[in-house]
Amino acid sequence: MKKIPVGILGATGVVGQRFIQMLEHHPWFEVAWLAASDRSEGEAYAEAAKWRLKTPVPRGVASMQVAPATPDRAPKVIFAALDASIAAELEPRFADAGCAVVSNSSALRMKEDVPLVIPEVNGGHIKLIDVQGWRKKNGGYVVTNPNCSAIGLVLALAPLHQRFGLETVMAVTMQAVSGAGYPGVASLDILGNVIPFIKNEEEKMEEETKKLLGQLNGSKVIPGDFAMSAQCNRVAVEDGHTESVSIRLKKKAKAGEIIDAWNAYRAEPQALKLPSAPERPIVYLEANDRPQPRFDVDMGAGMTTAVGRLRACGVLDWKFTVLSHNTIRGAAGAALLNAELLKAKGYLG
Numbered sequence: 001m002k003k004i005p006v007g008i009l010g011a012t013g014v015v016g017q018r019f020i021q022m023l024e025h026h027p028w029f030e031v032a033w034l035a036a037s038d039r040s041e042g043e044a045y046a047e048a049a050k051w052r053l054k055t056p057v058p059r060g061v062a063s064m065q066v067a068p069a070t071p072d073r074a075p076k077v078i079f080a081a082l083d084a085s086i087a088a089e090l091e092p093r094f095a096d097a098g099c100a101v102v103s104n105s106s107a108l109r110m111k112e113d114v115p116l117v118i119p120e121v122n123g124g125h126i127k128l129i130d131v132q133g134w135r136k137k138n139g140g141y142v143v144t145n146p147n148c149s150a151i152g153l154v155l156a157l158a159p160l161h162q163r164f165g166l167e168t169v170m171a172v173t174m175q176a177v178s179g180a181g182y183p184g185v186a187s188l189d190i191l192g193n194v195i196p197f198i199k200n201e202e203e204k205m206e207e208e209t210k211k212l213l214g215q216l217n218g219s220k221v222i223p224g225d226f227a228m229s230a231q232c233n234r235v236a237v238e239d240g241h242t243e244s245v246s247i248r249l250k251k252k253a254k255a256g257e258i259i260d261a262w263n264a265y266r267a268e269p270q271a272l273k274l275p276s277a278p279e280r281p282i283v284y285l286e287a288n289d290r291p292q293p294r295f296d297v298d299m300g301a302g303m304t305t306a307v308g309r310l311r312a313c314g315v316l317d318w319k320f321t322v323l324s325h326n327t328i329r330g331a332a333g334a335a336l337l338n339a340e341l342l343k344a345k346g347y348l349g
């Protein structure tokens with residue numbers, strides 16, 4: 001099969017680098033175009049990017065020149081890893097030029113006609129593409145994945161919402177420094193420290209969780225009908241967002257039923273055998289001191305959400321711990337899985 005050429009906007013950043021790593025041996029897509037800010041434009045990729053990953057820069061990409069961030073010579077499939085303020089301007093421009101924009105940024109996630117998708121949870125929401133003005137005009141569109149903390153949380157909540165219904169969700173995050181991009185948080189601010197504030201993160205988690213677990217009704221999503229509160233902290237961990245979660249369910253459930261709902265969970269990406277889909281989207285760890293970022297963040301090549309420590313909650317019904325890789329399942333891997341679902345459903349031409 002001839003591979004589909006793809007471009008990466010924001011290719012030099014933390015998420016851009018993950019895209020390049022994950023696309024290196026991808027069976028369907030190949031990197032054909034890279035763009036970043038005008039600081040990087042015109043340079044060879046290996047010069048422009050401060051590569052932070054443990055595998056080397058793929059050879060074909062290292063010498064590729066960083067292009068201007070305009071759609072003129074870009075391929076028709078674009079992975080976007082831009083800061084929200086820049087994405088708000090550039091993503092519509094690429095969609096308007098007929099590109100399929102598969103975005104990581106928060107800029108357009110909550111727009112009524114933009115699908116916010118985790119393929120294992122609400123793949124059906126990609127139908128919103130059909131009501132987008134860009135799509136009607138020239139085939140272009142924007143699809144987004146959620147915030148890196150919302151993804152792990154929602155993967156853990158989805159099987160419970162389906163079986164028992166959610167009434168209340170409270171989540172407290174401990175988020176890795178790689179979630180702040182590069183160079184991110186200054187070392188003097190984070191070493192030996194916890195920062196109890198990440199701008200707009202709590203709002204994103206609350207509204208995105210409800211959109212993801214909402215129902216598609218024609219041309220819009222009716223948000224999930226449950227109460228939700230998030231508190232977000234930055235901690236001195238390299239990769240992997242950990243979350244302490246408490247829930248109240250509409251229908252009472254036993255611990256064994258909840259654990260079974262997680263371990264048995266499979267969805268469309270597993271049935272379709274999408275290349276980046278983990279065999280198991282959620283795994284419950286029985287040890288009473290897991291999951292931990294150091295040991296569990298790479299489960300399922302970073303695409304599996306690890307859950308542990310299920311126990312009764314004295315205020316709500318149940319509490320547990322969730323761990324998810326923020327730059328893989330929470331960013332580049334999320335967008336890649338979205339693109340694979342789009343291809344499987346005939347949206348990539």
Ligand SMILES: NC(=O)c1ccc[n+]([C@@H]2O[C@H](COP(=O)([O-])OP(=O)(O)OC[C@H]3O[C@@H](n4cnc5c(N)ncnc54)[C@H](OP(=O)(O)O)[C@@H]3O)[C@@H](O)[C@H]2O)c1
Binds near residue numbers: 179
């Ligand atoms: N890190 C995570 O775990 C994570 C998870 C989920 C979602 N996200 C989201 O993904 C996006 C990227 O995050 P990141 O962590 O990769 O950030 P980052 O490391 O700061 O990278 C930002 C990228 O945007 C480029 N850029 C900056 N200004 C630009 C402009 N005016 N025009 C074109 N490109 C420009 C940068 O290029 P230069 O190198 O040339 O400056 C760089 O490639 C953000 O919206 C973030 O919220 C991040």
